[in-house]
Amino acid sequence: MQKTNAGRFFEDYRVGDVIQHAVPRTVSGGERALYHALYPMRHALYSSDEFARDCGLPGGPLDDLAAFHIVFGKTVPDVSLNAVANLGYAEGRWLKPVWPGDTLRASSEVIGLKQNSNGRTGVVWVHSKGFNQHDDCVMEYKRWVMLRKRDQDAPAPETVLPELKAVLDPADLVIPEGLDFTGYDCTLAGEPHRLGDYEIGEKIDHVDGVTIEEAEHMMATRLWQNTSKVHFDVTARPDQRLIYGGHVISMARALSFNGLANAQMIVGLNGGAHANPCLAGNTVKAWSEVLDKARTDAPGVGAIRLRLVATKGGAPFALKGPDGKYLPDVLLDLDYWALMPV
Amino acid sequence: MQKTNAGRFFEDYRVGDVIQHAVPRTVSGGERALYHALYPMRHALYSSDEFARDCGLPGGPLDDLAAFHIVFGKTVPDVSLNAVANLGYAEGRWLKPVWPGDTLRASSEVIGLKQNSNGRTGVVWVHSKGFNQHDDCVMEYKRWVMLRKRDQDAPAPETVLPELKAVLDPADLVIPEGLDFTGYDCTLAGEPHRLGDYEIGEKIDHVDGVTIEEAEHMMATRLWQNTSKVHFDVTARPDQRLIYGGHVISMARALSFNGLANAQMIVGLNGGAHANPCLAGNTVKAWSEVLDKARTDAPGVGAIRLRLVATKGGAPFALKGPDGKYLPDVLLDLDYWALMPV
Amino acid sequence: MQKTNAGRFFEDYRVGDVIQHAVPRTVSGGERALYHALYPMRHALYSSDEFARDCGLPGGPLDDLAAFHIVFGKTVPDVSLNAVANLGYAEGRWLKPVWPGDTLRASSEVIGLKQNSNGRTGVVWVHSKGFNQHDDCVMEYKRWVMLRKRDQDAPAPETVLPELKAVLDPADLVIPEGLDFTGYDCTLAGEPHRLGDYEIGEKIDHVDGVTIEEAEHMMATRLWQNTSKVHFDVTARPDQRLIYGGHVISMARALSFNGLANAQMIVGLNGGAHANPCLAGNTVKAWSEVLDKARTDAPGVGAIRLRLVATKGGAPFALKGPDGKYLPDVLLDLDYWALMPV
Structure with missing residues (x-):
């Protein structure tokens, strides 16, 4: 009997099937420290238990994207081990x-x-x-991938196309219980800019850059128990290890602190594209565009919809060419909702 | 007075001497997170406190090999600082x-x-x-090393050769208190294969590989407070830093998850050889051979004896040449007992 | 409105201004584990909660230099983002x-x-x-930097030169509450040498070396939330990333264990110079010179004043050339007080 996991192929999926992913994961202060060592994270709510308490939470949570990476990593052996391409995300929500x-x-x-x-x-x-030990759903998202068939002669399944929202409505966003930004301390948070200081259409060059190292992206990707071999095994691809797209997401988000320090909590993921591969030696920079703003029911808490673009060169704010395709230096185009003091 | 530790030489040892090693170490969730970032560890009992509780333990323990590395690291300044070669291990047992x-x-x-x-x-x-703060022995092993003499004219000591078991008897293995695999969840653990699904003589190619980085093996080796300078100082050897053999052991064990996900707890180390040096840039892969199987007294808990081989190239299952020597691509040949649901 | 932080320029400072730095930070066992993975730290008081308790403390504290790096990192966006040079330190004290x-x-x-x-x-x-959550000052230091002016025509401020002590008096040092070295265990600590075994003027070559990797110094510097881009962005400087001076301080301190294992707690920083830049690939070694010794009021606790020199080559104990300038292989010249059993 074959003991290793060869992954699923296209014909192994049936609409309605629910796959329970393996290897649950307990997180501790160790994950937080590593996350902050791997990315230049400075959002105060995740850096300081005291700051989080002053915002109505019991303490600083695990970074939202770390929670996403952990959930995502668990899905890899069952969903994307034989993926030709990771095509998109939609309707991502952080619920707890x-x-x-x-x-x-x-x-x-x-x-x-x-x-x-x-x-x-x-x-x-x-x-x-993703669920916690109380069986509460802590986050969810929809993702679509292109997969190989094991047997090219296997019959095509009935086509089922899910209806996906292009953008989450602000009313869809879930605000963490107790969150209160009425006493928000901008000095401790690092920047004075509140929701009212941002205009829809405004673009921000986050200025800073980080040159990527093999050891770092592998440590991150392993910490999320993502087993995709292209990230680790230089002999599995012609040239270089391919960096997990989530590493670029976290790096870009961390870099966006400089200009968006008060976009504290990520609560919605509207969509995202990994435009070009990222390799060790690339220097990642980021820019953002304000796409929308909204009120929430929580005291002092607003929502800001942001495009976050990561690049490995080129000028800020350049995204696509005249052909409508991403420019070769663009790594990531992400669309998300974050919570910000009004 | 010379203040730095020059290490012990051959003539500094007397049979019966007991050396108390320096620098006790408190471990936390930080060590677990780092261990799982440095190696692709996925064994559920060590990844999830909830899974461990469902197996009768109070929570997820520190990975067994991490405990071994910590104990081993403490012995280095007193045992192997002047070692010419690390010759072998025997009778390793994890007791708590x-x-x-x-x-x-x-x-x-x-x-x-x-x-x-x-x-x-x-x-x-x-x-x-190794002892914990309650003076309970948590693990033990026997090791032999070749050491230089300080003074070639020092008289030879009386030869004393210890009797060492080639293989631990299953009855020698200590099962952690409370361990119970009767409700073991194979779905959460990641693979359906139980002890009865493995045959003695069966070989498993673990398929995945990890290319080794200098930063990673140095972080690991420092975390275990192993001070052997060949691992850190590029000027101490003609070419490249020599990677701590324990880094290869942990990497191979982690890679063996793919095919041996239910070989949860390591309880016995029968022997091991570091067949060839590992250097940064090597891509480590692993294969295993089932050497034996046994019952234990704990509910639902069996024991599996495995050969774990790490390589840096070559075909899986190739171990030694016609001359009986390890092939040049073989890094490690380890013989251990692990606990697995029956 | 410009959203990103351009940093302060020389004319933005007024004597008497107090700047509250952003992004408070909660530390856990994760920071300790990472610190001990990044540097070969072995001082027992920081490695073992049990050893620390036997010395009268409630447990092992965060390493003193890690506390310093965290405080220092917070000051970077407000003090040294536009620094031409980090000129010096004085009157550094660890208070809690x-x-x-x-x-x-x-x-x-x-x-x-x-x-x-x-x-x-x-x-x-x-x-x-630096302050903890109880508003206790845990450490303080004075630092001076050379900064660019934004506007060369801005008028020069009145010159104010602070009076700085060249060396802290032993009476200025603050001993942690409860510290008691009367039962100090030299075997567990790793070396037999007590304060009385060191002579003023004695020099110690710490022998060991560590070759520096890009991934490691970036992880360390990010963990301290130090945002200075020269440490991360290879495109920000002509050649290579410049390594944070604090990485060299911690590395040299860790290496000094071999010969100064009982110089447990750093309580005073008299001064320090980053003599030459450190780059990835350099092999850092260290030597120390005993500058002074003193008694304290705490039972069994003495103080030792040490010069700690980090190098990237050259012979130990070589510091300055005939011109009085640091030799090109010298990275760091630090002057500090540590607590040691008498």
Whole structure:
């Protein structure tokens, strides 16, 4: 009997199937320290238990993207081990903060299938959820990937295309219980700019850059128990290890502190594209564009919708060429909602 | 007075001497997070406090090999600072799990001595033990190293050769108190294969590989407070830093998850050889061979004896050449007992 | 409105101004584990909660230099983002240990100003303090940096030169509450040498070396939330990333264990110079010179004043050339007080 996991192929998915992913994970202060060593994170709510308490929370949660990476990592062996491409994300929501001591597990429901016309590959849509030890859903997102078929002669499944929102409505966003920004301390947070200081359409060059090292992206990716071999094994690809797209997301988010220090909590992921591969030696920079703003019911808490773009060169604010395609220096184009003091 | 530690030489050991090693170490969730960032560890019992509780333990222990590395690291300044070669291990046993908050110290008793015929070196056998803050022995092993003499004219000691078991008997293995695999969840653990699914003689290619970085092996080796300078100082050797053999052990064990996800707890180390040096840039892969299987008294808990081989190239399952010597791509040949649900 | 922080320029400082620095930081066992993975730290009081308890403390504190780096990192965006040079330190004191769970914040008072004769730069002296969540000052130091002017035509401020002690008097040192070295265990600490075994003028070559990696110094510098871009962005300087001077301080201190294992707690920083830049690939070694010794009021606790020199080559004990300038292989010349059993 074959003992190793060969991963699933396109014909192994059925709409409605729910896959329970393996290897639950308990997080501690160790994960926070490592996350802050791997990325230049400075958002005060995640750096200081005291600051978080002053905002109505019991302490500083695990960084939202770390929670996302942990959930995502669990899905890899069942969803994307044989992926040709990670095509997109939609309707990502953070529903509960993750605290040190929490144990996370994940599941994915198959919500869409479409065989490609070449007959060799197909697209699978999944709705992935992360749960804590109380079986509360802490985050969810939808993702679609292109997968190889094991057997090209396997019949095409009925095409099912899920309806996905292009953008989460502000009313869809879940505000952590107790969050209160009425006493928010901008001096401790690092910048004076509140929601009212940002204009829709405004673009911010985050200025700082970080040159990427092999040891760092591998440590991060292993910490999330993401097993995709292209990130670790230089012999598995012609040239260089391919860096986990989530490493670029976290790096860009951390860099965006400089100009968006008060975009504290990520609560919604509207969409995202990994435009070009990132390799060790690349210097990652980031810029943001304000796409929307909204009020919430929580005291003093507003929501800001941001485009976050990571690049490995080129001028800030350059995104696509005249052909509508991403420029070769663009690594990431992410669309998310964050909570900010009004 | 010379203030720095020059290490011990062959003539400094007497059979029966017990050396108390320096620098006790308290471990926390930080050590766990780092261990899981440095190696692709996924064994559920060490990843999730909840999974461990469902197996009868109070929480997830520190990874067994991390405990071994901590104990081993303490012995280095007193045992192997002047070692010409690390010759072997035997009778390694894990006696108590190590929990976050525990403080470990170590001692070694000299149990054997034999001067080599060249008169310039000799072999020292030690029985090393790690203790927690309650003075419980948490693990022990025997190791022998070849050491230089300080003074070639020092008289040869009486030769004492310890009797060492080639393989631990299953009855020698100590099962952690409370361990119960009767409700073991294979889905959460990641693989369906139980002890009955493995056959003696079966070989498993673990498929995945990790390319080794200087920063990673140095971080690991420092975390274990192993002071051997060849691992850190590029000027101390002609070419490149030599990677701590324990880094290869942990890497291979982590890679073996893919095919041996349910070989949860390491309880016995029968032997091990570092066949060839590992250097940064090497891509480590692993394969295993099932050597034996046994029942234990604990509910649902079986024991599996495994050969774990790490390589830096070559085909899986190739171990030795026609001359009986390890092939040049073989890094490690380890023989251990692990606990697995029956 | 410009959203990113351009940093302060020389004309932005007024003597008497107190700057509250941003982004408070909660520390945990994660910071300790990372610190011990990044540097070969072995001082027993920081490695073992049990050893610390036997010395009268409630547990092992965060390493003193880690506390310093955290406080220092907070000051960077407000003090040294536009620094041409980090000129010196004086009157550094550790006033309270930092424990896992503590949250640190920092402030700096401007205590001196002097425009340079070129009219384009000036020197700013600050008195920086770190506080815990109880508003206790845990450490303080004075630092002076050379800063650019934004506007060369801005008028020169009145020159104010602070009075700085060249060396802290032993009576200025603050001994942690409860510290008691009367039962100090030299075997567990790793060396037999007590204060009485060191002579003023004695020099110690610490022998060991560590070759520096980009991934490691960036992880360390990010962990302290130091945002200075020269440490991270290879495109920000002509050649290579410049390593944070604090990385060299911690590395040299850790290496000094071998010969100064009982110089447990750093309580005073008399001065320090970063003599030459450190780059990845350099192999850092260290030597120390005993500058002074003193008694304290705490039982069994003495103080030792040490010069700690880090080098990237050359012979030990070589410091300056005939011209009085640091030799090109010297990285660091630090003058500090540590506590040692008498």
